Amino acid sequence: MIGSAQTGTGKTAAFSLPILHMLNKSIAEGVKQKDKKIRSLIITPTRELAIQIGENIEAYSKFLNIQHTVVF
Numbered sequence: 001m002i003g004s005a006q007t008g009t010g011k012t013a014a015f016s017l018p019i020l021h022m023l024n025k026s027i028a029e030g031v032k033q034k035d036k037k038i039r040s041l042i043i044t045p046t047r048e049l050a051i052q053i054g055e056n057i058e059a060y061s062k063f064l065n066i067q068h069t070v071v072f
Contacts, residue, residue: 012056016042020057024064047072 005011019040026039044050054070061068 012053013060016053016057016060020061020064020066023066027065 019042023039042050042053044053050070050072054068057068
């Protein structure tokens with residue numbers, strides 16, 4: 001998927017909120033927490049964008065039991 005729009009229009013929320021919903025639902029349904037494997041991967045073209053998306057996901061998942069990390 002490729003998204004192009006002005007800054008502040010919700011592009012990050014448009015793909016990250018459904019991912020967080022899916023991950024949270026799988027946890028609620030009893031997926032074992034000890035199964036530490038990658039369940040979602042977001043690839044960005046720049047380090048700065050990766051950091052920005054990581055910060056947004058941190059804010060969106062504040063009250064969820066979901067871990068994330070940014071690698072560049």
